[in-house]
Amino acid sequence: MSLAPQTLRGEVTIRHLSKSFTLNGRPLPVLSDVNLQIRSGESLAIVGASGSGKTTLLRILAGLDTADNGEVLIDGKAVKGMGAERAVIFQEPRLLPWLTVLDNVAFGLDTRGGVSREEARNRARRYVHLVGLQAFESAYPRQLSGGMAQRVGIARALAVQPEILLLDEPLGALDAMTKISMQQELTRIWRDEDVTTILVTHDLEEAIYLADRILILPREKNAAPRLIEIDLPRPRDRSSPQFVRHREELLNLFGLH
Known part of the structure; x- marks a missing residue:
């Protein structure tokens, strides 16, 4: 849902x-x-x-x-x-090192205003769960892997809906x-x-x-x-003939094949 x-x-x-x-x-x-x-x-x-x-x-x-x-x-x-x-996610998640995962996700809501602190934390918690980091709400960025940090960045962007x-x-x-x-x-x-x-x-x-x-x-x-147009059903199989056909098409367009 x-x-x-x-x-x-x-x-x-x-x-x-x-x-x-x-x-x-x-x-x-x-x-x-x-x-x-x-x-x-x-x-x-x-x-x-x-x-x-x-x-x-x-x-x-x-x-x-x-x-x-x-x-x-x-x-x-x-x-x-x-x-x-609009929300933007960059290559580097740009997390604030002095804030926990939960507070980093809530940060965008806090700075935009119009949302109470309680609602900001509740919404942030939902999106932390959405990206599978519920066990790391209290962790700091230095304690996260690169993939986990990027998940926090995605959750922060999504939290502003x-x-x-x-x-x-x-x-x-x-x-x-x-x-x-x-x-x-x-x-x-x-x-x-x-x-x-x-x-x-x-x-x-x-x-x-x-x-x-x-x-x-x-x-x-x-x-x-x-x-x-990528007319493939999801989840996508990278080894399927259709996926390979699209890859070959792109490689040919860029002169890489």
Whole structure:
């Protein structure tokens, strides 16, 4: 049963989005005329070579950066900076070392206001349980493994009950076995919470495992982004012919096979 309010929608519209940076006094295009409709409750992965603009696009969606041209709409309303309907998970969980697991998860609720301390702790406790860390509520970040710390970061983001969860390489620093375990965990949480999820990753297999669709950003700015539908049932079998076919398709697109 989902813990998220049923009123949340999380539909994202990207229209003619462009962004450049300045390098040695000259404009360096990073995103060029990106258009995309992200469905409510969808899991979208963004992949591309280094410099293709993956993290820049995610930061614009989060309201941390602004585009030069175009717009982003959430549920039909233009994005003007950061908003309570979005939560971001970075590669490093960025936990506060002087707070326990429970207090780290409650921290976002405490800083946003509108929630009593008791309600913040009760809600934080629910999400600590959701990510399987109920036995570590009183632990401090230094006592956690990398995977456990990332679970705390996920719980903290979910505790504010966002419409949209934005993930920037959240599993990139984990070892292979922990990464697979966390991918399974993310699939379960996404299903239980019914939240729109937008994931930036360099891991093509991770994108296939987690996403409904994959957005491929080209390095060449005169080329259009490409969308691939991942029509596989969950839980996904990495050894199935269909999964392997999608992996081969992506490898071919990137000239890696």
